[in-house]
Amino acid sequence: MKPAHLLCCLAICVSIGLSGCEIFPTSGPANLEIRGGQRDPGSLPYGLVKVTPGVIEILAKETVKLSATFGDERPPKEIRFGIGDVVGVTLFEAGSGGLFIPSEAGVRPGNFVTFPNQSVDANGYITIPYAPPIQTKGRTPPEVQRSIVEALKNRAIEPQVIVTLVEQRTSMISVLGDVNSPARFPANAAGEHLLDAITRAGGPKSQGFDEWVTLERAGRRATVPFGAVVYEPANNIYVHPNDTIYIYREPQTFLAFGALGFGGQDSGAQKPFDAWHITLAEAVAKSGGLKNDLADPGAVFLYRGETRRVAEMLGVDCAAFDGPIIPVVYLVNFRDPAGFFFAKEFAMRNKDVIYVSNSLSVETAKAMTYFRLVVGTVNDPIVAAQNALIIKNLLNTTTSTVAAVAGGASASP
Incomplete structure (x- = not known):
């Protein structure tokens, strides 16, 4: 191979590896393209977060808990009356000859009278003979009892009252x-x-x-x-x-793309949790695991929207984002033995997206194959001109990509 051809080949390989060139088919962006941030000003910005024990701890605390929303650690203190509830009232007097108990001995056993059950009216009151309307709505039985005693204490003989909730409707x-x-x-x-x-x-x-x-x-x-x-x-x-x-x-699902097994499939897949809770490690396994001949183990990404508060806790600079939800891309390095422990503790959420980039060697092999095609058709002047233009574009892309990745390396985890 001539030195000029070799130089072009290396340029193509570098360009493919760094920029994910659009000439060759692939399932998504390259590893370094995601790490380096976005160079298209019209694209949606995102925050890149490397998964660490601290990240897992922050996310674990941010799961929705009903106790945090409602703050209820004890049962309700009492049941209060409402409009429509049916109330029973029994009144006792200390002796006969009072307001409600006849003076003739033996007429009735006991010194009490039970009033007919009644509903709390539309204004929130019940009615007791010889007393003004008794406010009942929003009050407990002891509170209503005290109001009745207060209303009748100057007319009945040492009255005592028992108020019961006969039928609960509110x-x-x-x-x-x-x-x-x-x-x-x-x-x-x-x-x-x-x-x-x-x-x-x-x-x-x-x-x-x-x-x-x-x-x-x-x-x-x-x-x-x-x-x-x-x-x-x-x-x-x-x-x-x-x-x-x-x-x-509503079955919980996640989406998986890129260099994953997919159970024999060659494209992305939607997978159900089939459990109320799974981890990233389990999700990758359900997707067939990393493909040994394609995947870059250091480029396992998870896409998710986080609240602005959580994103800031994760160290994402939210100044460039509008709205309450911040797009976040999590990175787990499966080349690091500890990465599997991180994935085992990283909880999946409904509708998460997993993406695994191709290895740089896979993209390089594509470039080499294409370069051989370029050399094989160089005798055709039309094709040679097209190839020269392609190579020129690749060289330009290489320069800009190297600069962009170098500039974003300090911000990437």
């Missing part, structure tokens, strides 16, 4: 969606956990790892996998009156 819990028996039932004054309420509705219809639980309370809402409620006590919080629990089925 302090309800609703469980609906993908459960066996959707229901709306009264809240338990003794307190019950989220799983208790779901059990009262018959439990999920499926095995559970594809199920999600949404809890809505007082205008706040949070969603976690059903498995997170089962296995993490911080999510099995106490339910409160008027909570709405919605169970729905």
Whole structure:
């Protein structure tokens, strides 16, 4: 091979390895292209984060926990009356001959009278004879009892009152969606956990790892996998009156592209978790592992959107980003033996994207093959002119790529 041809070949190889030249087919960007950052000003910017124990620790703390959203570690203190609740009132007097108890002995056993059950009216009141309307809405039975005694103490003989909730119609819990028996039932004054309420509705219809639980309370809402409620006590919080629990089925999946096995496939694939929680190591294994003849083990990337607060905690400069969600590319080096431990602890999220770059040697082999084609057709003047233009462009690309990668090397992990 002539020295000029060799020089062109090396130029092509360097250009391919550094810039991921568009002349040759490939499944995505090259390793150094992702590490070096984006040179196209019209492209979407992203933050590059190398996975370390500190990164894993930060992400582990940022998983959604219902206790963090609602702050409920104790059951509701009491059940309060609401409009429509049916209330029972029994009044006792210290002796006969009072306001409600006849003076004739033996007419009735005991010195008490039970009033007919009544609903809390639209204005939030109940009615007691010889007393003004009693405010009941939003109050507990002892509070209503004291109001009745206060209203009758100057007319009845040392009155005492027992107020009971006969039929609960407002302090309800609703469980609906993908459960066996959707229901709306009264809240338990003794307190019950989220799983208790779901059990009262018959439990999920499926095995559970594809199920999600949404809890809505007082205008706040949070969603976690059903498995997170089962296995993490911080999510099995106490339910409160008027909570709405919605169970729905949505299989968790991730996308995998690049130099992965894919179970015999030659392109990307969408893979289900088939569990409520998997790690990056498990996701790579489910995708067939790294292809021994293509993959660069030092170029395993995971694409995900993180909140601005989390991105800043990870060390991403968010000044160039608009909006609350920051595109982040995580890098795991499987050439490093510790990289497998990192991948084993790195939790996947629904709709994550995994990409594995081709090895530089694979791209170089493509370049060599192409160069042999260039040399073989050099006698054709038209093809030779086209090849000369291609090589010129490759040389120009090499220069710009080397400068860009060198400039971005200090920012890459």
